[in-house]
Amino acid sequence: MFVTETDNDALNFRISATKAGYIEDPYVLHFQNRNSLPRPPLINRGTFVRTWSIDALCEEFILRVPGMKQIISLGAGTDTRVFRFLAKYGPSKFVYHEFDFLVNCVKKLRVISRHKDMSDLLGGPDGFKIDARQGTLRSASYNLTSMDINDLAKQPLLEHIRPDLPTILLSECCLCYLSVGGVDAIYQWATSTFPSLMTIIYEPIRSSDPFGAMMVRNLSARGITMPTLSHYDTPDDQKKRMREYGFSFCNALDFYEIEKQWFSQELVKRLNHIEMLDELEEWALLASHYCLVYAISKKCEESIKQNKDLSDHNTKLFPF
């Protein structure tokens, strides 16, 4: 399987979790195909944790950092976060840029142009321009560009990307497919380009234990390898990585910890009400092998601290 096809799995999982009622996402259903079968409760639960926790971090950033924000999502594939956020926050709080391989961009452009609820969020048919051959979409709020992520650090900055804006660099299981050197280059580029920067990474960990070793075997049988996986084995390794990149605040926790530390009682009740998780031990095993890492630059941390007049911020995510 090529890395471009990993998006298919993610898409089918998201469709299943949406249809089961875990996630509210009218846009993902536009990407449905005949492979979109319901997944078991374990998979729906994990998909929910992934989506919810990244949403929570992005939304906290949007709410607490003053002014216009910028979100750069690497290898986004069929992810619909930009549309869900535009629907919720409108176009004045952020600009959103996605990068992916040509084949994935073209697929996404087709779906966007064919569905009014998505194109309306971009300002209607006159609000955006598509180049189907290049796989690009340009609009005031959202830009999609086809690019090998490795080239991001090597090319001059695209004109719609603004280094002056507080920026989230999001890798939802994308950077793990690059080489260690490739990822280092991207962070060198990002930390030197965007003074006010938060990064969010979601990727597998713990390949050193039996479950993780089996995961590596099973994935490589499908042609999937993750060069960085063995380098960052634990959440602590991930935090160390972020500090080495120069971030002033960082946190990393696996999905099992996210449920334990970040989920309210009401949320857990709601999830259990949707579907019962039969095998809790299996869930603990699977969930502990996925890590959410996030880190903030000094300038970004200061601008969040200065904006302390918000009363309902989530101190679990940003404990300051």
Added chain:
Amino acid sequence: MLDLDELIERIQKKELIAEVVIATLCSLAKETLVQESNTVQLSTPITVVGDIHGQFDDLLEIFKIGGPCPYTNYLFLGDYVDRGFYSVETILLLICLKLRYPQRMTLLRGNHESRGVTQTYGFYAECVRKYGNANVWRHLTELFDYLTLSAVIDGRLFCVHGGLSPSIQHVDQILVMNRFREFPHEGPMADLMWSDPDPSIQEFALSPRGAGYSFGERIVDKFLHSNKLDHILRAHQLCSEGYQVLFDDKLSTIWSAPNYCYRCANLASILQIETDQSRFFNVFDAAPNQPTLGEILKYQQSMASSQSIAEYFL
């Protein structure tokens, strides 16, 4: 008349057995099972087996490790179907062995031997994929209603799939239950199939699974004492080492599906009990011919079921 030996041979080769044969098997099996009490009395020597979950190659391996039935007496603690690729073959083989050697093979009901659960966790989908319709699933889930709930070995070892119930202090209370139905979401029958021991508590607590209860050491002590028993044997929970012994050797969990879902990389075990009641956990790894990753891929690509075999978030 069915030739059970021939049928057993064909199932072991994973041949598809005709629906009409399955219907006959189920009908015959019901006649045998209906006579069993809700708590079957068994004797050592006996080998106790935990969850199989459709991992047929591992079941065949278990018969190699533990010895073939009827030369070895077997007690299976339930959860024959769901999750693995070969739930149909697994349950059919066990039913044939039960019919062929009724005194040498005892089958308890697990929480997955249920219409509701099998529609979520793969058995229903596997039946439809292999037979084109739900008839086989219907025959087999009707048969599940007849499986007994518990067993006692040598009058001293209590065996059940899940665990204890706040509604059941004496084994006699199990005897008078009506088990011949789809088990309800709540109540003593559900508890026996769903409950889990919890070393961090002493009494009963609501189970994080959403069904059954968690129970602690004091509950185990009371139950063993009131019923003049020594030990509880159960399955139901994945054990990375294949088994787990709790509460000062008063309760054991046996898990018999190695590398569960071809993803968990766990060991499995079967419990061999001799006539002096000594217990030996025979631990083993995945069968050498567990479905290859190639077969898993082919299976996933057919995507006709919602079983989560070797699935990961990407």
